[in-house]
Amino acid sequence: MIETKPDISLSQYAEEIRLGKVVAFPTETVYGLGADAWNADAVARIFELKGRPPDNPLIVHVNSIDMAGTLAADISEDAHRLMERFWPGPLALILPKRPEVLDIVTAGLPTVAIRMPDHPIPLRLIEEAGPIAAPSANTSGRPSPTRAEHVRQDFGSEIPVIEGGSCQYGLESTVLDLSIRPYTILRPGHITQSELEQELRQPVRLISTHSIKLTGMSGDTPRSPGMKYTHYAPDARVRWMRPDELPSPDPTTHGTLYLLHRIRPEDAPLPKTDNLIHYRENYTEMGRDLYDRFRMADLNRYSEIAIEPFSDSDEAVEALLNRIRKAIGD
Ligand code: TXA
Ligand code: MG
Numbered sequence: 001m002i003e004t005k006p007d008i009s010l011s012q013y014a015e016e017i018r019l020g021k022v023v024a025f026p027t028e029t030v031y032g033l034g035a036d037a038w039n040a041d042a043v044a045r046i047f048e049l050k051g052r053p054p055d056n057p058l059i060v061h062v063n064s065i066d067m068a069g070t071l072a073a074d075i076s077e078d079a080h081r082l083m084e085r086f087w088p089g090p091l092a093l094i095l096p097k098r099p100e101v102l103d104i105v106t107a108g109l110p111t112v113a114i115r116m117p118d119h120p121i122p123l124r125l126i127e128e129a130g131p132i133a134a135p136s137a138n139t140s141g142r143p144s145p146t147r148a149e150h151v152r153q154d155f156g157s158e159i160p161v162i163e164g165g166s167c168q169y170g171l172e173s174t175v176l177d178l179s180i181r182p183y184t185i186l187r188p189g190h191i192t193q194s195e196l197e198q199e200l201r202q203p204v205r206l207i208s209t210h211s212i213k214l215t216g217m218s219g220d221t222p223r224s225p226g227m228k229y230t231h232y233a234p235d236a237r238v239r240w241m242r243p244d245e246l247p248s249p250d251p252t253t254h255g256t257l258y259l260l261h262r263i264r265p266e267d268a269p270l271p272k273t274d275n276l277i278h279y280r281e282n283y284t285e286m287g288r289d290l291y292d293r294f295r296m297a298d299l300n301r302y303s304e305i306a307i308e309p310f311s312d313s314d315e316a317v318e319a320l321l322n323r324i325r326k327a328i329g330d
Helices: 007-018 040-050 077-086 120-129 148-155 193-200 209-218 283-299 315-328
Strands: 023-025 032-036 059-061 091-096 111-115 174-177 184-187 237-240 256-260 276-278 304-307
Touching: 007 023, 007 032, 007 120, 023 120, 023 148, 032 040, 032 120, 077 091, 077 193, 148 283, 193 315, 237 315, 256 283, 283 304, 283 315
Parallel strands: 059 111, 091 174, 237 304, 256 276, 256 304
Antiparallel strands: 023 032, 091 111, 174 184
């Protein structure tokens, strides 16, 4: 459950943001590291804290379609339709920006990513402090934080963190670029390609992790600059399980953490050891859990994380698969 603090304290956090401070807060996807989107110094501080490359733009969080209109030069009919259908929710839309949107927010791009989070805490902060630029609240290259504790692991007590329990989805929002044709998903998330196609009544392209990486390596400017960086990686090596590999039943050798998901026949029970997590085809749960497991594997000094491969390209696992591939560096 979401634990909200009394209003007075949320107002104090909003005041901090108005004063140009950086505050971490929960959203339905992952925790964000937020600052006033109109304050260049405050936004610069986010980049500094995260060690984020300056060519990786931020998502601006709003609490209404009207507020999105203060950032986007134009809200097309299609954009409006998606906002009506999926906001508040885990969908960031890339639209042409108004000239006054700060270059530091968009990394100099002519577009801006905007989303309305489905969480009472950021909605309240935005109501009091205006649009908030916020990347995930991890240091660059670490898995995104899905609990307040993860933010503290990366930043200690350097920044205030608003407690909000575990995030509902645990994977970052779908990023959809509406500034190009065909409309293109730059990062898969909870809102899927077919849901978007159904709403837009036209094909939507999904950039594969592979093509993003190739774009990044070829020297071209990738559409979504952040996609070219290795992301979401724990220190433990992440790899796919081999077809014949059986999880080691020895609870004393904590070299490998196994993440399994397929349901097995009753006659082939899995060993019960701490180093084996079985999601039993509950991919919502696996998505919610993934970054927490990555971080726990490091804390418990596992040397590697072996993940059972997915047999089909089921849309329900698209976002999960994308994050695992990135962690593997596949
Ligand atoms: O779920 C989320 O979206 C979370 C929560 C905090 O809202 N935020 C998040 O932000 O994941 P971040 O900065 O970790 O990821 C934003 C992604 C990056 O890959 C960035 O390159 C891309 O969105 N992006 C932002 N603005 C863009 C733009 N104008 N054009 C293309 N890609 C953009
Ligand atoms: Mg991030």
